[in-house]
Amino acid sequence: MNLAAEITNRLAALEPLEVELVDESEAHRGHAGYRAGGGTHWRLAIVSPRFAGQPVVARHRMVYQALGNLMHNPIHALAISARAPEETKGSE
Numbered sequence: 001m002n003l004a005a006e007i008t009n010r011l012a013a014l015e016p017l018e019v020e021l022v023d024e025s026e027a028h029r030g031h032a033g034y035r036a037g038g039g040t041h042w043r044l045a046i047v048s049p050r051f052a053g054q055p056v057v058a059r060h061r062m063v064y065q066a067l068g069n070l071m072h073n074p075i076h077a078l079a080i081s082a083r084a085p086e087e088t089k090g091s092e
Contacts, residue, residue, distance in 0.1 A: 003039045003074065011046060013066045017085055018047040024079075040076040045083075052084040 004021055011019055022043045044063070051059045059082035064071050071078070 003070075007042070007044075007067065007070065007075075010066050010068065010070065011044075011063070014046065014048045014050050014062060016046050016048045018045070018088075020045040039074045042075060042077070043079045045081040047083050047085055047088055049085055051082050052086065054084075056082070 004023065007021060008019055020043075023039060023041070024043050025039060025041045046063065050062065054062070060080055063078075063080055063082060067075065067078075
């Protein structure tokens with residue numbers, strides 16, 4: 001299983017309605033944590049009912065917990081947009 005599939009698989013624990021995952025590693029060539037081949041710098045947009053009523057910090061912690069040891073290696077950086085379904089209304 002490739003890394004993007006593994007990340008998506010682990011995020012399933014959050015019962016997401018939407019997941020958009022982008023490997024932005026190449027844009028960080030030469031920066032700390034960069035590794036040839038990608039998989040180090042990611043952008044995640046996730047919508048889950050589990051985020052309802054939770055502050056941003058708690059949502060990020062939920063994502064980190066779902067990803068587990070991937071957050072130490074190989075993921076170096078993860079930009080997260082975590083929203084509850086009601087927060088997406090009118091944004092389409």
